[in-house]
Every structure is written in structure tokens, then in C-alpha cells.
Amino acid sequence: MKVDIFFFSALFSLMFLVVVLEFVRSKRLKEQYSLLWIFISVIMIVFALWRDLLERVASRLGIVYAPSLLFIVGILFSFALILHYSVIISKLHTQNVRLAQELGILNKKIEDLNKRVDGGKTIEDSTADPV
């Protein structure tokens, strides 16, 4: 096999796939967030190794220099992933706000209850370490 851009693309994609799978195995990456990464790695490997397929798809799309198809695929997937994360961040943001609100209300409830019990002399007051 020639050591060229296709070789490097395949090698890099394979390494990438291994790293992603290792992250999932060691539970640093959740399965549901790893699927897109695994998918893009496999596609890149297939395109990089199966030159004939790449050239055929490229010429079909009117791309003269076939490897630039790899770039397009890579970039489009990156955009999709980033958008995917924006959606996840928005969801986390909403959940975060609600957690803070509930926490504030719960703290108030605890203080109110403390005041009612023993006129403000609380369990927290009587223990050695202040909360």
C-alpha cells in the first residue's frame, strides 16, 4: 500500500475510532454521544481505503480532486456534531436553571422549618461543624 493521503486518512480515522471506543469502554464518553463519532470514523475509513468508491462518488458529484470529498464529509459531520452539542447544551441549561430554582426553594423551606422548630435553634446550630 502506498503511503499517501488516503493511507493517512485511513490511519487517522482508525486511531480516532480506537480512541472513541476506548473512551466508551472506560465510561468517559456515554454510548449515546459516541454513536455519531463511531459513524463518522467508519465512513472515513471506508472512503479512505476503498479508493474506487471514493473516486466514483467524487466524479458523480463533479469533484475533480477525490480526496477533497473526504474533507467535505468530515466538515459536514463536524457541523452536525456541533449542532448536536448545542442542542444538548440547551437542554442541560434548562435543566440547570430548574435545579437552581428548586434548590433555592428547598433551602428556603428548610430554613422556615428550622425557624419553626425550637425558635430558630437548629440541628445545624447545635452541631460542631457549621453547614
Add this chain to the structure above:
Amino acid sequence: MKHRDKTVIQNNKILVIIPAYNEERSLPGVIARVRKFPGIDVLVVNDGSQDATSAVAEKAGANVINLPFNLGIGGAVQTGYLYAFKKGYDVAVQVDADGQHNPDDLMKIIDPVLREKADMVLGSRFVETTGYKASLARKMGILVFSWVVSFITGQTFKDTTSGYRAVNRRVIEFFAENYPTDYPEVEALVLLNRNGFSIKEIPVTMAPREYGESSITPLKSVYYMIKVLLAVFMNLLRAPKKEA
């Protein structure tokens, strides 16, 4: 008037929600003026202030909820609505902590809600001359929002950015689940209208800020305009919530 106020208030649980971020100086005055009305509870939502907002509010006799970090005005106000919902309040009133809203108008904006004339009453600076002066840019912004919201809702609104508003139990429940996060005032009106709630705008007097500065800088106001308009138009594309 006085007599009816008393009986109506006694039959309803009323909560004044004051969102506060670093407002230790103006807050005691605002709380004291609200507490002149008997039978009205005051809740200060301390939105992660760095100053003594929480202690000062407590000392002035308000209930205080301390948020663990700054959520912004929308998140803070919604905390108040969530609290009001959980505690079974019938009416909730939003009042700014900076002293711009005159607590003497409190009865004026609560009254139509109590008498079921509207689900929300909006205290407006512009329905009639009220002595409020704003910068030109601000007036322009307020005018644009007024046009957009009036166009969408088919009802004339003059002061859509006013944070002085009273709502009934149904809106409290709705806001506890659905409230916009930043710069929520304008969007909340569209949201309510789209979900079949009625809104009434009435004139109130407003003073300039006592202390501190408005949170809106020129750059932020551009973001403000774009964000709010986007949010408002997105609301048009959404189906109304099944409740309400």
C-alpha cells in the same frame, strides 16, 4: 374603595415577587413600601448577588430565596412563580428591586386580577402621561416592541418591557412551567396571548432608578432586540400548550 380592598385581600393569598441582583441599597425601601399593605407577602429572589442583598431583604421582613448562582432575570422571576405555585398563592405581582415601580400603584394593578377582569395586568409607563423619561434609543426599542407585540396579539400594548405586572393563579401555574430565560418581559406577553390568557394594560407612575445602573448597555440592547424578536417570532411557529 378602602373597605373593599381589605375584604378582597383577606380572601386571597397575594405574593409580591422582587427579583434582586446586587440591590442592597434600594431593596429595603421597596420592601418597606410594599409591606405597608397588610396581608401581602413579599418574596425576594436573590439572584446570586455578591453584596448583602439577601441579609438586607431578610432584615426588611421579606421572605428570601437565595439562588446558588446568577440565573438572570427570567430564571429569578420564574423561581418566584414556582414558589407562588407551590405555596398556593392566588395572585402574584412582579416588582423591580431598583425602586422604579411605585408600590402605591400595587392595588391598582392587583384589583383587575382580583375582580377577574384579566389574567394579567401590566403596569405601563405610557398609557397616559406618567412623568417617565427614557433615552431616545430606549424609546425606539420600546416603540418597536410595542408595534410587534400589538401586531401579533391584535391588542394595543404601549409598554411591553415593563416588569410591573400582576397575574392570577392560572398564569402562576403556567409561568411555573413556561417562562423565557433572558429578557423575558416582551416574550411573556406573546406567550400568554398565544395560550389564550387575557392581558390588560393600565397606567402606573414610574420613577427613575434610585441607585445603580440599568443592566442594559448599548451592545446588550442590540442583542436584546434581536433575541427578543427571534423569540417572539418563534412563539408564533409553536403550537399553543394544551393547558390553558
